Amino acid sequence: MATVDLTSLRSHNDRTVLRLVRSGALSRASIAAEAGLTPQAVSKIVARLISAGLLEETGAVRDGGRGKPRMSLRLAAGGACAYGAHVDRDELRVVKLDLTGEVVSSSVVPLAPMFTPSDVLDVLAPLISVDEKVLGLGIGIAGPLEHRDGVVSPHGLPGWSSVPLRALAEQRLGLPVVVDKDTNAAVLAEAWRRPLRDAALVFVGTGLGVGLLLGGEVHRGARSGAGEFGHTTIQLDGPLCVCGRRGCVEAVHATATGAEAARVLAAAVTNLVQLLDLDQIVLSGRTVLESPELYLRAMPDVDVSLTSYGADLVPVGAGLLILGELF
Ligand SMILES: [Zn+2]
Known part of the structure; x- marks a missing residue:
């Protein structure tokens, strides 16, 4: 299986095709119609996304009744994944998401009172296994924080002042990290479903x-x-x-x-x-x-x-901060 190379898959058209497949456009022809792209362009993009392991063909469908059947496409759930974490005031919750945004695994670990950033990384590290399918980790945590730099000073966490959480996590885990407020992650998760x-x-x-x-x-x-x-x-x-x-x-x-x-x-x-x-x-x-x-x-x-998510709401949304870049 080819490694997922994000830099080559961030073009506008790639994201458009992935988004349309996710929203139910099933054949190359219907993608071309909805995206306003030529069938040739769509065929090329789809071939690239299939070889990157992000799309798969599910078999032939006849969507007109006449003419030759069309190959139906869907997201290859296992083609890429992302981790999402919620650093709460008393526990750490981590999920692994497949490419469709579904939770593959989920864990929760209590955090002792007055926990430090390095305590969080110590708990987090064994829960993350990095391989070529893993796009990165999103972390949701209370504000205030600076979303772009990933520097956090969350209310209610004593001693956490101007903590460069994004840099610390990237250094410790060796994968791309995005940090956002827990509530922003949560609203992203809801908007993913409806x-x-x-x-x-x-x-x-x-x-x-x-x-x-x-x-x-x-x-x-x-x-x-x-x-x-x-x-x-x-x-x-x-x-x-x-x-x-x-x-x-x-x-x-x-x-x-x-x-x-x-x-x-x-x-x-x-x-x-x-x-x-x-x-x-x-x-x-x-x-x-x-x-x-x-x-x-x-x-x-x-x-x-x-x-509709229950306790996994924030970690799912945090994972979508990473996964969402593909759509
Ligand atoms: Zn207040």
């Missing part, structure tokens, strides 16, 4: 934040700081927060319980919907998933749903 355009994924776990999708794109803001929804003020002079300020949504929510906690979150989400004119809210994170009905009932009157 059409989302102007949406917020609200994540309530050990922390509280949102991943924003505006016009179909992840919105990171000028300094990768967008989505620090948990640290917007909802109660002047309220309880002290891990960020050092008072009355943040995260802190007020944490001091409430049951229906009152759901009401706090709903008030903050209503502000967000008003501000950004969102039409879809996806609720996620272990706190919400423990009592989903409570949270669903409290939300404003827009399309509100629960994540």
Whole structure:
């Protein structure tokens, strides 16, 4: 099997063909029609993607009834894979994704209080096996962080200040690494499975934040700081927060319980919907998933749903930061 050479597969047309096959365009002819490419160009691209191990033929289909049958194409699930990790405040969760974005394997390891970046790498390294099919590792972690450089200073992790997590992980693991906020990874994972355009994924776990999708794109803001929804003020002079300020949504929510906690979150989400004119809210994170009905009932009157991923949401999205570059 040929090694996956990402540099040769990042052309616009290669990505277009992979995206169309993923979305259901099954023959070379239908790909050509949808992409606006000539059949000859599509044949060349498909041949290249098959030899790279990313596409496979599944047999002949007759899509017109007349004429010669066409070979149907699909993603070769095993042709490439990516790892995704979620560094949470108390555990590390890692998944391996195949080319279709499905979880091949998944593990979770508890992290001791006051864990350091090198503790995380010590736990992470044995869970990653690098071979020529592995495109890289995506890491989702709480903000604030700098997405491009992968330098993180996450709230709620004492001692983590300006940690060059991306560089440290690349050096330790010997593969490409991308770092993003856990909430951005999460909204990417949701958008991989269903059409989302102007949406917020609200994540309530050990922390509280949102991943924003505006016009179909992840919105990171000028300094990768967008989505620090948990640290917007909802109660002047309220309880002290891990960020050092008072009355943040995260802190007020944490001091409430049951229906009152759901009401706090709903008030903050209503502000967000008003501000950004969102039409879809996806609720996620272990706190919400423990009592989903409570949270669903409290939300404003827009399309509100629960994540379909469960606990693997963030690591899957982190893996898609890598895998998504092919589409
Ligand atoms: Zn705060």
